[in-house]
Amino acid sequence: MHESIVAARSEGSMRFRRSGGGNRCNGVKLDTENPAGIMQPVSAAQSSDLHPLCDVAIIVLAKFPTPGKAKTRLIPAIGAESAAKVHACCLLHVVKRMQALAPAELIVCFDPPEQREPMQHMLATYGAMTLMPQIDGDLGHRIADVLTCVGARHKRMLLLAVDSPDVPKAHVISCAQATSDAQVVLGLAEDGGYWCIGCRDDVDAKQLLHSGIEWSSARTAADTIQRANALGYSTFVGQTWDDVDRGEDLLRVMRRLSRSSDADDRSLFDALKCVLPSDFS
DSSP, rough: OEEEEEEEETTTTEEEEEEEOOTTOOOOEOOOOOOTTOOOOOHHHHHHHHHHTOOOOEEEEOOOTTTSSSSSGGGHHHOHHHHHHHHHHHHHHHHHHHHHHHSSEEEEESSSSGGGGHHHTTTTTTTTTTEEOOOOOOHHHHHHHHHHHHHTSSSSSEEOOOOOOOOOOHHHHHHHHHHTTTTTEEEEESSSSSSEEEEEEEHHHHHHSSSSTTTSTTTHHHHHHHHHHTTOEEEEEEEOOOOOSSSHHHHHHHHHHHHHHHHHHHHHHHHHHSSSSSTTT
16 A cells, blocks of 8 residues: 655645555545635536536556657657657647546556656646556556556546647547447547547456557557457447657648647647757658
8 A cells, every 4th residue: 555645736836745545546646726625516417518528537648758768759750859858748738638628537647657756746737637657568458457447436437648649629528428328439540549548447448458459550449449349348439530659740740730720739839849859840
């Protein structure tokens, strides 16, 4: 059993306090106090209308942005330092966007586990969330583990990485809401993978993801759907979006962001422009 550390904002500075014990699945909680300590009662229907993901936990799966360890397929195009900075921009952007959707809980499942304190410091100004370390193993084992842990306290979950930072908000909401009817939900990526996976607590994530799936391939999504169907789970396929893996992907996304009038897209464009080499084009 481990203590949880709750970070609270007070008069513009961060302070930390110890909270009750928990296990690895509970993670470390970064929380923001309500200065007034007052909450107005809201009915379930009103809450659902105002915050459509109020009963869905969102999980962001991410590496800590260490040069040479994050966004490695971008390194040939922009170098290790810039690749890590791009990853950091995408991570912070995704966390900020997911917070704005007001989910039941936001969990950042990070790797490697020894980077807990730097990750906690990096996200300290981004609102209430839970930090949970990833386990060892392939992607299927890592995803299955966090879905199993979070599924112990939430009925519906949506997990995404930070490779599709500008995925439209409507796509995210659609996939999250689909978990009310479907047991397994995938938001497809153009490369044959998926930018998100959603599921309900009645899904055995380990049975679903531990075998029968060729990860990081053009078959990943098809294998996952086939596996879900074989286990008798109902499925839903959401809208397709692209990943930022290689230099050409980043160029495409930067061009798309530069033409967008969306405030979130413009913010991401400005952040990425600040960290990319001046000759990147």
